[in-house]
Amino acid sequence: MNINQSPNSCGSHIAWVDFLRILACFLVVLAHCCDPFVGSFDGSFNFKSAVFWGSLVRPCVPLFAMISGVLLFPVTLEMGVFYSRRLKRVLVPLIVWSLALPLLYFGYFAAGVQTASPNIVMDTYTWSATVGKLYTFFFNFNYDTTPLWYVYMLVGLYLFMPIMSAWLTQAKRQDVKIFLGIWIFSMTLPYIQMLAPALGYEGNYGNMGILGVCDWNPYGMFYNFSGFLGYMVLAHYLTKYPLAWS
Numbered sequence: 001m002n003i004n005q006s007p008n009s010c011g012s013h014i015a016w017v018d019f020l021r022i023l024a025c026f027l028v029v030l031a032h033c034c035d036p037f038v039g040s041f042d043g044s045f046n047f048k049s050a051v052f053w054g055s056l057v058r059p060c061v062p063l064f065a066m067i068s069g070v071l072l073f074p075v076t077l078e079m080g081v082f083y084s085r086r087l088k089r090v091l092v093p094l095i096v097w098s099l100a101l102p103l104l105y106f107g108y109f110a111a112g113v114q115t116a117s118p119n120i121v122m123d124t125y126t127w128s129a130t131v132g133k134l135y136t137f138f139f140n141f142n143y144d145t146t147p148l149w150y151v152y153m154l155v156g157l158y159l160f161m162p163i164m165s166a167w168l169t170q171a172k173r174q175d176v177k178i179f180l181g182i183w184i185f186s187m188t189l190p191y192i193q194m195l196a197p198a199l200g201y202e203g204n205y206g207n208m209g210i211l212g213v214c215d216w217n218p219y220g221m222f223y224n225f226s227g228f229l230g231y232m233v234l235a236h237y238l239t240k241y242p243l244a245w246s
Contacts, residue, residue: 020067027060061150062231068157069232070239075165086158094151098137101144106130157229164229168236176237183230186222 037050211221
């Protein structure tokens with residue numbers, strides 16, 4: 001299939017997007033296989049190997065975000081219709097699994113399964129603690145539902161997509177490149193913040209944030225350009241303006 005064909009106007013699968021899905025899924029599995037070794041922080045060969053391979057496969061989540069950008073940009077539906085269709089597909093599973101996973105964890109440990117940390121299990125997987133998890137997922141995911149962090153992020157992207165799509169539809173190529181350039185720079189800010197103390201930066205009222213970040217304002221200068229939204233815009237750009245590589 002031609003990469004320039006609009007995914008939204010096509011009823012069939014796009015082979016290279018399906019391949020990216022498979023690749024992203026494999027990278028996610030490999031990343032999580034490394035986590036137990038990374039979590040040891042013991043400086044061993046296993047730790048260093050897991051850090052290397054775990055870092056190498058971190059494009060997995062950005063790939064998923066880029067796939068959404070390829071398939072959903074430009075948004076041709078009215079905002080209400082788009083929200084209704086897309087959010088139903090993610091909010092219902094989010095609610096179901098946010099309720100099911102704590103119950104499954106409770107049943108697993110209630111069955112008498114032995115673990116290396118019995119005290120943690122006693123505190124975390126009592127019935128009262130489980131009941132708390134069943135309604136506090138409205139605020140955030142918990143240990144039992146850690147993989148669902150991605151769904152909270154995805155909902156946020158869906159909410160902003162119709163707004164960004166309206167701009168992308170009429171934006172010139174150079175305009176999108178400027179946005180992507182600022183977005184790429186925003187991703188270097190954590191490293192700049194790490195280097196700032198070496199240049200004499202002492203923070204602001206004890207807060208080591210930079211470019212406007214402080215105790216009463218977590219939204220710095222480039223906050224609105226950072227995050228996974230940039231990956232979606234990047235995917236749309238690469239689809240609309242393919243790289244002229246041999």
